[in-house]
Structure formats: C-alpha cells, structure tokens
Amino acid sequence: GLEIRLASRPKGWPTQENFDVVEVEQPQPGDGELLVRNVWMSVDPAMRGRMNEGRSYVPPFEVGKALQGGAVGEVVAANVEGFQPGDFVLHYFGWRDYATFDAKHAVKVDPQVAPLSAYLYVLGMPGMTAYLGLADIAEQKEGDVVFISGAAGAVGSLAGQIAKLRGASRVIGSAGSAEKVRYLVDELGFDAAFNYHDGPVVEQLKAAAPDGIDVYFDNVGGEHLEAAIEVLNDFGRVAECGMISQYNNAEPKPGPNNLFKIVSKRLKLQGFIVIDHAHRKDQFFAEVGGWLRDGKISYQETVVEGLRNAPEAFLGMMRGENTGKMLVKISDA
Ligand code: NDP
Numbered sequence: 001g002l003e004i005r006l007a008s009r010p011k012g013w014p015t016q017e018n019f020d021v022v023e024v025e026q027p028q029p030g031d032g033e034l035l036v037r038n039v040w041m042s043v044d045p046a047m048r049g050r051m052n053e054g055r056s057y058v059p060p061f062e063v064g065k066a067l068q069g070g071a072v073g074e075v076v077a078a079n080v081e082g083f084q085p086g087d088f089v090l091h092y093f094g095w096r097d098y099a100t101f102d103a104k105h106a107v108k109v110d111p112q113v114a115p116l117s118a119y120l121y122v123l124g125m126p127g128m129t130a131y132l133g134l135a136d137i138a139e140q141k142e143g144d145v146v147f148i149s150g151a152a153g154a155v156g157s158l159a160g161q162i163a164k165l166r167g168a169s170r171v172i173g174s175a176g177s178a179e180k181v182r183y184l185v186d187e188l189g190f191d192a193a194f195n196y197h198d199g200p201v202v203e204q205l206k207a208a209a210p211d212g213i214d215v216y217f218d219n220v221g222g223e224h225l226e227a228a229i230e231v232l233n234d235f236g237r238v239a240e241c242g243m244i245s246q247y248n249n250a251e252p253k254p255g256p257n258n259l260f261k262i263v264s265k266r267l268k269l270q271g272f273i274v275i276d277h278a279h280r281k282d283q284f285f286a287e288v289g290g291w292l293r294d295g296k297i298s299y300q301e302t303v304v305e306g307l308r309n310a311p312e313a314f315l316g317m318m319r320g321e322n323t324g325k326m327l328v329k330i331s332d333a
Contacts, residue, residue, distance in 0.1 A: 001026060001097025002307050003066040010051055012250035014318070018051065019067075019311040026098045029079040034089070034103045038073035038330045041094030041307075042120040043314040048247045057273050069094035070125060072109060072116045074333065083108070088333075090119050097307055097330060114292065116333055121154055121325040122292055122299050128284050129274040130159035130217075133239035134166060136280065137272045138215045140237075142167030145209055147228060149173075150219030151193065152180035154325035155241060159217045160190050161297050162288065168215075172208045174201065174224065176320040183323055187298060202227035212236075220245045226256035232267055240271040248318065300324035 007020040029035045047069055050061045061067050071094030075087040080103040083089070089106035093099035109119045121127065133155075134140040146163040150156040151173025163171045173184045173193040184193040192208040205213075205227045214236050216228035221243025228238065246253065262269065291297045302322035304313035310328045317326040 003096035004307065004310055005066050006051060006061045006063050008063060009053060010248075013248045014048065014051060014315060016311055016315070021308055021311075024096075027100045029077050029100050032080045032102055032104075033100055034075050034080065034083055034106055035077040036073035036089060036091065036093070036099045036101070036106070037076050038071045038094060038097060038099060038307075039088075039333050040072045040117045040120055041310065041328045041330055042070040042125075043310065043317050043326050043328060044069060044125075045242060045244050045247060045318070047314060048318065057275075066093075067095040068092050070120050071095075071099070071330075072119050073099065073330075075106075078103070088116060090124070094328075095307075095310060111333065113289075117301060117325075117327055118292075118299075120327060121301065122158060122297060123285065123289060125274055126154035126325060127158050127288050128277070128281065129241060130155050130162050131284050131288055132274060132277050132280055133217055133241050133272065134159060134163055134215070136277065137239035137270050138217060138237045140166055140168065140215050143169045144214035145170045145172070145211060145233075146215040146217065147172045147174075147205065147209065147213040147231070148217040148219070149196075149224040149228075150242070150244060151175050151184055151190065152323050153219065154322075156217070156219050157184075157188060157299060157324050158288075158297065160184065160188055162291075163215070163217070164189055165291055165296060170209070170211075172205070172213070174204070174220075180323060183300075187300075196224065200227075202230050205231050215239070217241060218243070222246060222253065222255070226258055229256060229258050229261050229265075229267065232261075232265060234265050236265065236267050238267065238269040240269055244318075302326050304328050306330070 005020040010018045091106045146168045152175040170191045173190045174196045181193045184190040194204040212233040216238045222245040307330045
C-alpha cells in the first residue's frame with residue numbers, strides 16, 4: 001500500500017511539495033499489534049502545526065516519516081486478545097492504506113450505531129471539541145447569544161447546532177462564502193450568519209448581534225477575535241478553540257488591539273485542547289449521540305477519494321473548500 005510522508009517543512013502556506021507519496025511493504029503485526037486496512041481518514045488544521053519544527057501540545061511530524069492523523073479502518077490481522085479480523089477501529093495512524101500498530105492505540109467502533117465516518121466528525125474529535133468548548137470552557141448558559149467563527153467547518157457546524165440545542169437565544173456564525181452562509185441559516189438553523197470576506201468582521205458582527213454576544217467560540221483568531229472582544233457583553237466568555245487565520249503566517253501578524261476590553265468588560269477567555277478532556281467522553285456520547293439519534297443534528301461531509309489525494313484534501317481544507325468535515329475515503333468498508 002501507499003503511505004504519505006512529510007517531505008519537508010513548509011514556510012507559510014504548505015504545498016504538494018511538502019508531501020511524499022511512497023509505496024511501502026506492510027509489516028505483519030507483532031505481539032500485541034493490529035494490522036488495519038484504513039477506510040476513512042481525517043485532515044485537520046492541527047496537522048499544519050505539526051508540520052512545523054518544535055513541540056506545541058503534540059510532537060511535530062518527522063521529515064521522511066509517515067504523517068499521522070485520525071482514521072477508521074478494518075482489522076485485517078490481530079495478534080492480541082480482544083480484537084478480530086472484521087472489527088472496525090478508530091486510531092491515529094491515518095495517511096496510509098494499511099497501518100500496523102500497538103492495539104492499545106485502537107478504539108473499537110460500531111458501524112451499526114453510526115456510519116464509520118461519523119467517528120471522525122459528529123461522534124469524534126470535532127464533535128467532542130464543539131461540545132466541550134461550549135459546555136465546559138465557555139460555560140454556555142440558556143439564553144446566551146453565541147457567536148461561532150469557522151461556523152461551516154467540522155467543529156463550527158456542530159458548535160452552532162449544539163449551542164442552539166443547549167438553549168442559546170441566538171446563534172450567529174461567520175464563514176468564507178455566500179453558499180456557506182446560506183447553509184448555516186437554511187440547513188443548520190443559525191439565526192444569522194455573514195461572510196467575513198464581505199466587510200469588516202466587527203461591523204458585520206454588530207449588525208448580526210444588536211444586543212451583543214455572551215459567548216464566542218473562536219476557531220479563527222485575528223480579526224475575528226478582535227471583533228468578538230468588541231461586541232462581547234460584560235462577563236462574556238470565550239472558548240479559544242483554534243486560530244486558523246494564523247496557522248500559515250510565515251511571520252507573526254499584529255494581534256487584536258483591544259485586549260484591555262478583556263479587563264473593562266470582565267471577560268473570560270480560555271484555551272483548551274480536546275485531548276485533555278477524555279473523562280467527559282461518556283457524557284459527550286450520551287448527549288450528542290442522543291441528539292444525533294433523534295435527528296436533531298445535521299451534518300455534511302466533503303469527501304476526497306483516494307489516499308493519494310489526501311495532501312490536496314488537507315490543502316483544500318485550509319483554503320476553505322470543505323463544508324462540514326473534510327474527509328478522505330481511502331477504501332470501501
Ligand atoms: P474546519 O472543518 O473548520 O476547516 C477549516 C476551515 O477554516 C476552512 O473550511 C475555512 O472555512 C476556515 N478558514 C481557513 N482560513 C481561514 C481564515 N483566514 N479566516 C477564517 N476562516 C478560515 O476545521 P476544524 O473544524 O477541524 O477546525 C476548526 C478550528 O478548530 C481550527 O482552528 C482548529 O485548529 C480547531 N480545533 C481545535 C481543537 C482543540 O482541541 N482545541 C480540536 C479540533 C479543532 P471558510 O470558508 O469559512 O474560510
């Protein structure tokens with residue numbers, strides 16, 4: 001099968017040149033290991049950070065080695081108790097057709113409960129991020145006005161719907177195209193949405209939130225964060241989930257200029273990383289899984305076919321070509 005390796009570290013925007021597609025011999029599983037045929041893999045903004053040198057909250061990818069990322073596949077051979085060929089597992093050895101790894105890194109998933117790809121989206125890391133960001137970090141309360149940036153993406157599309165289900169009085173989203181804005185309002189039930197390319201974010205946000213906002217779920221950073229600080233009400237709360245507008249900056253850009261308003265408005269901003277919150281998984285599954293089962297959450301996938309096209313899927317996601325979750329279909333289940 002194929003695997004995709006980091007060929008070189010990008011400066012600024014990554015390109016195809018930073019990836020190598022290589023044919024490899026598949027090692028048989030050793031003691032305690034699984035051999036898995038990958039079916040779906042995720043491309044995530046966090047992978048951009050791991051292409052840089054230096055550890056942030058996970059170690060960087062190594063040049064010349066296969067990349068890593070969330071994937072779901074079928075067990076082909078198991079050299080360990082508790083797994084059998086035909087089981088489906090979630091793991092983080094994406095970017096390859098086949099993966100051989102220690103079974104302790106595999107979590108069984110049930111294709112009867114939800115389609116396999118859902119374990120990389122609604123019932124997976126993006127869903128958990130959206131849920132925790134609102135419930136635990138932003139402490140979203142009933143009646144809050146909630147603003148979500150990156151609202152048509154994987155995390156944002158779920159955060160908007162979850163905010164509504166948790167009793168937000170008004171949910172506002174921003175995204176990068178007129179089509180995405182329509183999707184937010186018509187399909188996902190956002191009360192208002194705007195295209196951040198259409199004009200200054202602060203003006204569009206003020207127009208959409210005449211009574212201000214109480215919670216900001218930040219996926220974007222930069223101008224969006226500055227605008228949110230401007231429009232937040234006293235004692236507002238911000239879940240700092242990500243700052244994708246900054247990830248491809250070759251040089252740091254000037255940041256928000258109005259940070260004193262954090263003091264004057266008694267705001268609370270907190271960053272978080274979903275992997276620290278594993279203890280909340282059961283609650284997440286119960287609540288979001290329930291909404292999903294009851295048809296209260298709708299979701300859209302943007303699917304790129306073929307492992308070979310995974311670098312293009314990743315680059316496309318960074319450019320905003322996805323609505324909902326960007327996924328790579330590696331093989332049939
Ligand atoms: P998305 O599915 O949202 O895909 C990324 C989107 O970002 C694109 O579709 C694009 O949509 C938007 N985007 C790209 N560049 C810009 C820009 N300059 N300004 C505004 N929007 C931009 O990805 P995810 O849902 O996986 O991730 C969303 C955010 O959440 C990221 O910041 C990510 O790092 C973060 N994250 C954090 C986690 C945590 O534990 N803290 C876990 C998972 C994700 P558009 O067309 O609207 O521009």
